[in-house]
Amino acid sequence: MPLDHNRFLLQYDRLRREINREIMGPAFESLERKELEPLLRLVATARCAYIKELLTIAAHHGNTGASREQLSALREKRETFEDLVAAANALETIIERGYLDVESI
Helix, strand or coil: CCHHHHHHHHHHHHHHHHHHHHHHHHHHCEECHHHHHHHHHHHHHHHHHHHHHHHHHHHHHCCCCCCHHHHHHHHHHHHHHHHHHHHHHHHHHHHHCCCCEECCC
16 A cells, blocks of 8 residues: 555544544543443343343244244344444444543553
8 A cells, every 4th residue: 555545544543533532522521440331231131131032932932933923022132232232332442442531440
């Protein structure tokens, strides 16, 4: 990759960080460890509900197949879990990129 492209990407990264810090900094102030535990518990609980639903369906209907209602319940739990994982991953990304301040642990 030519040097001009590298410089451009460095400027892009710097500008992205500045804009994200400008927007997110006032919205979140500083993130503390105590704020992470409820978030991670929420994701784990959703994961558990999703897998538990699957195992329940398999235990009772593994040979005959799941009904539409059971699949709908499973889908709802999966979507909830996936939404929470995506949000947790987005939080991890903004921490990694330094978009907001974090308290030392």
